[in-house]
Amino acid sequence: MITLPLLEKPQQSMKQWRSLPQLHEDAAFAERMGEEVIPAADPPSRRQFMQVMGASMAMAGLVACRRPVQKVLPFARQPEDMIPGIPLHYATSMPFRGAARPILVKSSDGRPTKIEGNALHPASTGATSPFEQAALLSLYDPDRSRTILQRGQPAAWEDFTETCAQLGDGSRHLAVLAAPNSSVTLARLRAQLADRFAAVDWVTYRSEGDDTCTLGIQTAFGQPLRPVYDFSGAKVVVSLDADFLGPTSHNFAHAAQAFAQNRSVDAMGRLYVAESTYSITGGMADHRMRIRASDIGALAADLAGRLGAGPRSAGATASDVFIQTVADDLRQAGSKGIVLAGESQPAEVHALCAVINAHLGSIGDTVQLLDTGEEQQAAQHEAVSSLTERMRAGEIDAVMMLGVNPAYDAPTELDFAGALASVPLSVHVDMHRNETARLATWHIPATHFLEAWGDSRAYDGTLAIVQPLVAPLHENARSEIEVLAVLATRNTQNAYELVRDALRGVLPEPFEAGWRQALHDGFVDGTAYPSVAVTDATLPDVSLSADAGIEVVFRLDPTVLDGSFANNAWCQELPDPVTKIVWDNVAAMSPATAEVLGVRAKYSKGRYNADILTLSRSGRSIELPVWIVPGHADNSITVTLGYGREIDNVRPERRTPVWDTDDKTDIYARGALANGVGQNVAVLRDVAARAISTDIKVAPSGRDYRIVTTQDHGVLDIEARPLLRLGTLEEYRDNPHFALEEEAPTPGSDHKTDFQNYPALWENSHPADSPVMRDSNYYRNQWGMVIDLNTCTGCGTCVLACQAENNIQVVGKEEVGNGRELHWLRLDRYFVSRTGTDLTDDPEMVLQPVPCQHCENAPCEAVCPVAATVHSPDGTNQMIYNRCIGTRYCANNCPYKVRRFNYFNWAKTIPETVQMAQNPQVTVRSRGVMEKCSFCVQRIRSAQRTSRLEDRDLARNEVRTACQQACPTDAITFGDLNDRESDVSRQRRDPRAYTMLAELAVKPRVAYLARIRNPNASIS
């Protein structure tokens, strides 16, 4: 047994912790520390055990009886360029919140199996967000609507077209409620509708409410311009509740990339964040102030006053030092300063930010305003409420709902359902038979964007064709433009022709060449919106809230958005970046507020039971479990939209023999996944659907609810061995190697950073240098990875990219609660507090991705009785599934707790459509098998084979892992450590590089670069 050299705490000034029970040194927590699995609450009874074993034996006997006959089905006519077994890639775009996200989709023998960013596209450069990754699974969602319904009864498409033909006689009044959409084709059809209807009301409907950003810019400059922030060149960025690095952000990939450049230690900018809840942008901040969302207006006004961009507000506030420092810093930065407000903020605050930016001179420099060609907008809530009024008054003859779900998320006071009942004809087009589908007279199943032609504009306006990769999985599904075309032209038209017609004259001539080029590239060059110069900005009236009571802030959920990703198992199981909660939404609040309300999340034996809070507003109430988030503003509660869905079950019940116990763990068995997960908080919003409410009453209900969070999973005694290294820019300049100073002495080594040196034990004869390893073509590449904690925001894209690439199964809330989630890459969230202050008030937050560390002296390998986990000549540690007998010794011996075990037969019960999402290059694991990060060995081997066939060496940086490819900030670098000039070698020589638990001398192949902050000396 090795006794670990425990460190004397090197940094008494800092404390790293993951959860409140850990911080408070809860006895129950210490007991559980370091155990990877939480014991089940209801262990199987003897009877169940016998049942399972008996069934298994019987099945084992039966299975061996006959040889399965497999069929090979070649094409009758093989499409050109398609070679069975060789995947093809197509450029397309994903419409997301009204803008296109450029993507490249891999098609394996006709099935889309992986989504990557489109590296050619100026606004993406190859990065994605978790939503693009998860969109793949949405395509194969087994709960997608399959039949056209007329008043709940199956109907034919012809019935619908006939109804539409009768409708368009020029005398009717049509209303269209559509999600934000930038499609040129849709705009053209919209114009054509005017010919067939007496009047057309087109209302853009966003579930989160008003587009306050655009409205704010409109107030300031008189035009609804679209701001694009260049964070890469900014010296000072001030975010007022703006989570611009969060995956729901409109311009996510571009913002994340630009901000990552801003974090370069050679030219580091400074980020100030004032926000109510902890966001991942707050985690990246150099200075963060927690403040109620409703007080941010006052803060913005104060800031404007101090900068001379507005009237000075009277009186010093508690945050005086903060604001003054920010103002001084901004003044110094001048045009290299950016102030931006978040989506929860009202339009005035956005306008105020625009005024400040104009005052600083940043507009035209670090802030571009794009002219989207839109006319003046009215606030959405006015348009929606006037529409419902007219619907109720019987003025509307027909209403079309395209990709919206107002019955679920419109403010209850509007009584949208009642208004819909007074419209004779309502058509709902969506991928699910959801809350609105049940109320509409017609429901048309919508296609997924990978199934239908379309077009869309990226956030910067660059036009892209949405190119399908497969025919619709369900034959009745139609795209939104196809349904609209029936109304606009009376004819059923093919979306392909519709899009081509609409783009004639838009694409460069000659049309065919332009079309093909656009399809190939995934975008049309030079179609970005023009940047406009603005003159004077109008100072808005900011109504300062005097209310100091408890506010409730509604936000889009970072994993399920507004509920459109709620039925996506990957999204539900992706832990929230901050709370790490899966499969639920909560009322997040600060420790102080929880104390005032008398609620808490009780911790016992690895489980959290959170008190339930009743939130009520004018007679409506919901019950939401509380969650305590350190660093949350006091007197503020954050809730997220998108939960509490009710989607109709469209699948026939799966019938299995009585002895088949795998049904017990089938997460798809009980109808739509989203049903019964969390609560719908949208019902509490006021009639304007404002993001901030101050008139919601909160009271503890006296009951509690089990919340599953992964925040303690794989936790180590980090106080003795800090896994996270962070310092300030000043500390870094004094001693660039500060990260290594924190390391405990490695036995027999003196901080050897060169990976080729082994500890004394193996100095002369390490197994990795044995002849059998040397005499392999793989030996010349030694793979390694470096993760830069300075640019990693913790958005979670890597986790889903890994899940999609490596066929990682979803296990459901219960099993995640038992510590049995299968994510190969976990994102550890740490709070870091300075001692001497209240530890839970203002901690810093850092997220650390932890894949398998591919130790050169891997402890897992030594304990496997069947050599199922072994080292490859290229220096990676590999799991050989067919050898694994499931002893789990390896997981026990893993110091990093990165091994995952298949306790159940997850792959067996996934629906047929979800099976189509599996990557054919990677084994689908069965029950009883250990699995873990393989450094995407399938990509390595495939690149090696290709280079050999092409008779060349592997190119430098040719192999990219799934997590690296998806990362929007390029925080992950992978490559050959034998090549001194490869990216990964250069990164590994960075003075900030360190390895986790180096004192164990396991020699991890994954290194981390320490986080650097750039605090302002004026704020101590």
Next chain:
Amino acid sequence: MSQVFPRKANTLPHFSLIGVLLGGLVSVAFVWYYFSPEYTDVGYAPEQPVPYSHRLHVDQLGMDCRYCHSAVEVADISNIPPTQTCMNCHGTVLTQSIDLMPVHESWSSGESVPWVKVHSLPDYVRFSHAAHVSVGVGCETCHGRVDQMEVVRQEEPLSMGWCLECHREPEQYLRPVSEVTTMGFMHTSDYVSRNMDRIAEERILPPTTCSACHY
């Protein structure tokens, strides 16, 4: 008291001991032989929807393997040809044949001909035809004399031990790349030393590590 068991019962323990030992040996031998792919898989020759004869097409008509299995040099899998490939000739030859009905039906309907898979590797193995063909592993080496088969049958066990025979001693099996599709190929007398030279020159080092094929 008289004895319960007769005296000759004393031999029973000896017999049962021998019986157990023999029984053990027999069951080991049983499993060893009958559970191995050499017994279970070799000789598998399922009936196909079309009685396609490799003997006729390859041996008598002299077609190259790659005319139909065209992806073998570039892809991991060696494809079963699309109906189109059959129709290149059978659009004019034997258009009325009853045996060829499924092919013609497939051509007119667009549905696949449901060929039955003969050579099947477990799902946890990654095998690349292209990687093998490009260094001179002949079709015949793994698939046998396909040119002599009326119905395709599995000739080799395709077990891991069998793979490793060649991966450990490639010089015993390789042939010149130009002869990959030759059936009934005769090695020259000095082929082992020629192969050794090629292996050294082209660095043909077949991997024997687990993660080369299992991931």
